[in-house]
Amino acid sequence: MATQGNLEQWDDFVGERYDPNRKTEDFRKFDESAPAGVRQFYRENHAQQTRRFVQEKKRQYAVRAKGEMGIWEACEYLNTLVDESDPDTDLSQIQHLMQTAEAIRQDGHPRWMVMTGFLHDLGKVLCLYGEPQWAVVGDTFPVGCAWSDKIVFPEFFEANPDRQVSSYQTRLGVYSEGCGLSNVDLSWGHDEYLYHVVKDYLPLEGQYMIRYHSFYPWHREGAYEYLMDEQDRAMLPWVCKFNPYDLYSKSAAPPDVAKLRPYYEDLIAEFFPAKIAW
Ligand code: FE
Ligand code: FE
Numbered sequence: 001m002a003t004q005g006n007l008e009q010w011d012d013f014v015g016e017r018y019d020p021n022r023k024t025e026d027f028r029k030f031d032e033s034a035p036a037g038v039r040q041f042y043r044e045n046h047a048q049q050t051r052r053f054v055q056e057k058k059r060q061y062a063v064r065a066k067g068e069m070g071i072w073e074a075c076e077y078l079n080t081l082v083d084e085s086d087p088d089t090d091l092s093q094i095q096h097l098m099q100t101a102e103a104i105r106q107d108g109h110p111r112w113m114v115m116t117g118f119l120h121d122l123g124k125v126l127c128l129y130g131e132p133q134w135a136v137v138g139d140t141f142p143v144g145c146a147w148s149d150k151i152v153f154p155e156f157f158e159a160n161p162d163r164q165v166s167s168y169q170t171r172l173g174v175y176s177e178g179c180g181l182s183n184v185d186l187s188w189g190h191d192e193y194l195y196h197v198v199k200d201y202l203p204l205e206g207q208y209m210i211r212y213h214s215f216y217p218w219h220r221e222g223a224y225e226y227l228m229d230e231q232d233r234a235m236l237p238w239v240c241k242f243n244p245y246d247l248y249s250k251s252a253a254p255p256d257v258a259k260l261r262p263y264y265e266d267l268i269a270e271f272f273p274a275k276i277a278w
Contacts, residue, residue, distance in 0.1 A: 007081070007124065010137045011096075013038045015247045017152070018220060031152055039153070045134035046156035049187035051143040051168060057135065057188040062196060064277040066129060071268045072261075074122050074278070081127055095254050097121060098264070103249035104242075115271050116206035117245055118264060119198060120213055123190030125278070139216040140186045142224060145173025150221035171226070180229030181212070189214060197278055201271050208235040209242040219243060 013034055017027065069077065078093045091099070101118035126136045141151045143162065146169050148154075162168045175184055186192060195211035202210070217223040219239045228236075 007127070007133060007137050009035060009037050010041060010133075014139070014216065015250065018216075018243075018247060020248075027152075041134060041138065042153040043156045043159070044132070045138045045187070046151075046153060047159035048134060049141075049143060050160060050162045051165075051174075051185060053135075054143050054185045054188045058185070058192070061193055064197065066278040068275040069278050070275050071119065071122070071272050072265060073275075074125060077128065078122055078125050081124065091250065091254055092257075093121065093124065094257055096250070098255040098257060098260055099249045100245050101264070102255055102260070103245045111267060111270065112203050112206050113209075113242070115267055116202060116209050116242070118267070119194065120210055120242075120246065121190060121194075123192075123194030123197070123210075126190055126193055135188050136190050138187070138189060138214065140189055140191060140212075140214045141217055142173075142175075142184050142186055142227065144168050144185055145175055145227075146171055148217050148221070148223035150217045150223040152216070175227055177226055178229050179227060181218075181227060181232045184224075184227050186212075186215060191215070197276065198272075201276075204231075205235060205238040208239050212239050213242060213246060215239075 016022065017030055022030070075094050075097060081093055097118050097120070100120065101114050104117040105114045124136055127133065139152050141147060147157045151157075157163060167173065191211050191214050195207060198210065199207050212219060219236060220243070
């Protein structure tokens, strides 16, 4: 059975790293004290997310041949990911999605943004397709150009085969100045996958929130500015607006999934057909 243990660990780590109440802003020190599981996760992620790997995964999933599923159905499917080590205390995947969406709703944001919050992690079904966790979660970063030292655990890139490709090791690498993030390959994971699944049904702002919510080096650290185009600059504030709802809505009491379900079924019907291709 697929488990979510390390998925949770990664999410918790990011939440703590960017906790506004955390005493030190020294990320290096903070990262060094990360649990062994988180370090091991990033060791694998940074060693194996090569440009070739990313492009293969994009080709593999672009055909959307995993079958047809409705959005609610996908939530229930994702919810079969369980944390075997601690099934009672951790939020289920559906609870995290609902909590994020409810926090957005309570702040009076538009319905498309509530919808986006509710969807944003459905790409984690990649785990249920058998993808390893290092290819599903974790901060994302561009491949095909030099890694920013703003990426968490940059030292683990030493083991990445792209290190030996000199054309990938310059500031721009295979890209051009201001080429726009839509022309940049980011490390593969749940953001990019879900973007391709839902992009036809959400406004551009929502598409950006989904596609780049794990791109912390960009939206939290200000790295890779030179790859941005006009559209990216216009959309960055929306990605930043979304981030706290993902990170900081967790401590609240778990939402009543059964009670809220009718609201979300209506919302889903407003934006999506009964089934979409995954
Ligand atoms: Fe996520
Ligand atoms: Fe999330």
